[in-house]
Amino acid sequence: xxxxxxxxxxxxxxxxxxxxxxxxxxxxxxxxxxxxxxxxxxxxxxxxxxxxxxxxxxxxxxxxxxxxxxxxxxxxxxxxxxxxxxxxxxxxxxxxxxxxxxxxxxxxxxxxxxxxxxxxxxxxxxxxxxxxxxxxxxxxxxxxxxxxxxxxxxxxxxxxxxxxxxxxxxxxxxxxxxxxxxxxxxxxxxxxxxxxxxxxxxxxxxxxxxxxxxxxxxxxxxxxxxxxxxxxxxxxxxxxxxxxxxxxxxxxxxxxxxxxxxxxxxxxxxxxxxxxxxxxxxxxxxxxxxxxxxxxxxxxxxxxxxxxxxxxxxxxxxxx
Numbered sequence: 001x002x003x004x005x006x007x008x009x010x011x012x013x014x015x016x017x018x019x020x021x022x023x024x025x026x027x028x029x030x031x032x033x034x035x036x037x038x039x040x041x042x043x044x045x046x047x048x049x050x051x052x053x054x055x056x057x058x059x060x061x062x063x064x065x066x067x068x069x070x071x072x073x074x075x076x077x078x079x080x081x082x083x084x085x086x087x088x089x090x091x092x093x094x095x096x097x098x099x100x101x102x103x104x105x106x107x108x109x110x111x112x113x114x115x116x117x118x119x120x121x122x123x124x125x126x127x128x129x130x131x132x133x134x135x136x137x138x139x140x141x142x143x144x145x146x147x148x149x150x151x152x153x154x155x156x157x158x159x160x161x162x163x164x165x166x167x168x169x170x171x172x173x174x175x176x177x178x179x180x181x182x183x184x185x186x187x188x189x190x191x192x193x194x195x196x197x198x199x200x201x202x203x204x205x206x207x208x209x210x211x212x213x214x215x216x217x218x219x220x221x222x223x224x225x226x227x228x229x230x231x232x233x234x235x236x237x238x239x240x241x242x243x244x245x246x247x248x249x250x251x252x253x254x255x256x257x258x259x260x261x262x263x264x265x266x267x268x269x270x271x272x273x274x275x276x277x278x279x280x281x282x283x284x285x286x287x288x289x290x291x292x293x294x295x296x297x298x299x300x301x302x303x304x305x306x307x308x309x310x311x312x313x314x315x316x317x318x319x320x
Contacts, residue, residue, distance in 0.1 A: 074214050
């Protein structure tokens with residue numbers, strides 16, 4: 001039978017609407033309270049204490065290239081001094097264009113590789129390097145509920161093959177040569193290899209006091225390349241008091257292993273065989289490190305995490 005009661009005589013309809021509205025508001029309030037109970041979704045990353053770099057000739061100048069994914073924002077917009085430690089010297093080589101992704105990912109874990117150096121029109125110097133401390137394979141990170149991470153430097157950076165960029169690799173060549181630097185009037189000169197001397201008797205770490213600069217930027221952002229404007233030897237106990245250091249305004253760079261003497265251009269004077277790959281475009285380079293506090297302004301990074309993701313992750317961990 002049709003209900004002929006007027007709308008004003010059906011109060012239960014309005015009552016139901018009010019109840020539903022009240023229930024929705026209550027559930028919303030409970031959800032808000034639950035979100036307040038969830039820890040703040042922020043993750044703080046503390047970068048490693050040292051910045052991993054590759055020193056090499058670049059168009060006749062000495063440059064430092066930042067090789068890992070931890071961004072470095074320069075301490076100053078102008079040139080400033082840092083301590084640079086040369087860890088090992090070797091060669092940076094470009095991967096052939098037809099290199100498969102599988103081979104490129106496997107090369108850094110090789111235990112040995114061969115370096116061939118052309119020392120003249122007919123003479124060659126062959127060197128096989130066996131990695132004493134093998135780089136462990138990458139494993140999936142363990143679940144961690146902490147809100148901070150302390151990142152570490154790569155202990156294999158200067159003793160095994162390291163990726164410099166998507167297309168280049170660094171191959172250490174211990175005891176083959178060292179980077180030698182000297183001062184003359186207002187100019188500094190750094191040489192990779194002494195030409196007629198290929199094998200060094202020692203493989204000690206050399207320390208330098210260097211003045212670095214970078215491309216001027218309007219906005220502060222990470223830098224991948226620094227230029228060395230001045231350089232001086234550094235004693236482990238105290239810096240060498242070099243009166244000419246402050247007067248040095250340029251540092252030139254010579255790569256004695258480059259056939260065409262273009263000071264850092266990739267040439268065929270050196271080639272490397274590694275894991276079935278033949279890398280024929282190589283240049284001299286040295287693995288180096290600088291204190292992060294001296295080179296970079298940013299020591300940490302804070303990552304904001306999606307609150308909804310944090311909420312459900314929190315519930316999952318609370319049930320475990």
